[in-house]
Amino acid sequence: MTRIIVQPQGEGDKRPKGNLVRRQSIWTRLTHWLWVLCLFFLLFTGLQIFNAHPSLYVGEQSGFEFSNSVFSIHAERMPDGSIGGFTTIFGNKFETTGFLGYSGPEGREQVRGFPQWLTIPTYQDLATGRVVHFFFAWVLVGTLAVWALASLVNGHLRRDIVPGRADLRGVPGDVVRHARFRFVRGRRYGPLQKLSYFVVLLVLFPLIILTGLTMSPGMNAAWPWLVDIFGGRQTARTIHFVVMVLLVLFFVIHVAMVILSGPINAMRSMITGRYRIDAEEEERP
Numbered sequence: 098m099t100r101i102i103v104q105p106q107g108e109g110d111k112r113p114k115g116n117l118v119r120r121q122s123i124w125t126r127l128t129h130w131l132w133v134l135c136l137f138f139l140l141f142t143g144l145q146i147f148n149a150h151p152s153l154y155v156g157e158q159s160g161f162e163f164s165n166s167v168f169s170i171h172a173e174r175m176p177d178g179s180i181g182g183f184t185t186i187f188g189n190k191f192e193t194t195g196f197l198g199y200s201g202p203e204g205r206e207q208v209r210g211f212p213q214w215l216t217i218p219t220y221q222d223l224a225t226g227r228v229v230h231f232f233f234a235w236v237l238v239g240t241l242a243v244w245a246l247a248s249l250v251n252g253h254l255r256r257d258i259v260p261g262r263a264d265l266r267g268v269p270g271d272v273v274r275h276a277r278f279r280f281v282r283g284r285r286y287g288p289l290q291k292l293s294y295f296v297v298l299l300v301l302f303p304l305i306i307l308t309g310l311t312m313s314p315g316m317n318a319a320w321p322w323l324v325d326i327f328g329g330r331q332t333a334r335t336i337h338f339v340v341m342v343l344l345v346l347f348f349v350i351h352v353a354m355v356i357l358s359g360p361i362n363a364m365r366s367m368i369t370g371r372y373r374i375d376a377e378e379e380e381r382p
């Protein structure tokens with residue numbers, strides 16, 4: 098049965114408060130803040146690497162003689178003699194001057210894919226971008242391995258991440274609650290939380306790691322089947338980029354949900370492990 102809670106949300110919430118419960122293990126908390134650190138550096142160094150050739154293709158090949166580009170950022174001379182930035186997505190061209198293609202402080206604009214404020218380092222430096230990117234990529238791999246092992250052993254994976262039938266049945270009700278900005282503060286994640294964490298941890302993270310490995314020449318020699326699975330290195334690069342965009346979208350919604358559902362309680366649970374549940378949730382196991 099769908100339960101709709103009608104009280105307002107947030108820290109000023111008048112709902113009767115329940116006890117503090119132990120919600121997050123040390124492994125969940127530790128790995129969570131490592132995801133944040135890794136993804137921060139991976140995103141901004143990734144955009145630095147992307148800027149070296151700001152176009153994406155689908156298929157085995159890329160180059161001037163092929164028309165398999167699905168996304169590209171470039172600069173063009175405008176009719177009035179100035180330079181403009183443009184982004185083309187599936188053949189549809191948009192002017193993006195000041196952000197994509199041509200950007201920078203007034204009078205010092207540059208032809209570059211993503212702007213300076215979105216890349217590490219801020220100036221064009223592919224070598225540094227690659228070193229930092231690969232370092233944090235391996236930290237991410239290690240963190241995922243530690244998270245998977247700990248979560249398997251302490252039951253977090255089965256209990257909180259892999260959605261069961263009851264969770265899937267609860268999705269429509271949870272969508273309605275979220276649309277009305279009503280959040281249940283229980284001992285466990287709600288159906289949408291479970292589903293989104295499942296997708297991030299067990300679909301998007303493995304996918305971004307595997308497509309990253311597919312682009313690495315060393316791995317091409319060791320595991321040539323990776324290139325076949327992803328339909329070529331160019332397609333792997335495009336999937337890698339799309340997964341990055343999905344992770345950024347997740348991040349924006351995730352942080353918005355933390356703020357809307359009561360940021361102090363949520364942050365306490367991710368720092369100390371303790372979370373204050375609603376009084377009416379106390380009887381639930």
Ligand code: HEM
Pocket residue numbers: 120125129132133134136137257294297298348351352355363364366367
């Ligand atoms: C790189 C970006 C981030 C990713 C990929 C991410 C991912 C996740 C995942 C997968 C979980 C579930 C963890 C588990 O149960 O094993 C989680 C929980 C959580 N995250 Fe994040 N997170 C990110 C950034 C943040 C930030 C910046 C904040 C703080 C504003 C935050 C606050 C939280 C909180 C409070 C929870 C626990 C939610 C709850 O107990 O209801 N996250 N996050």
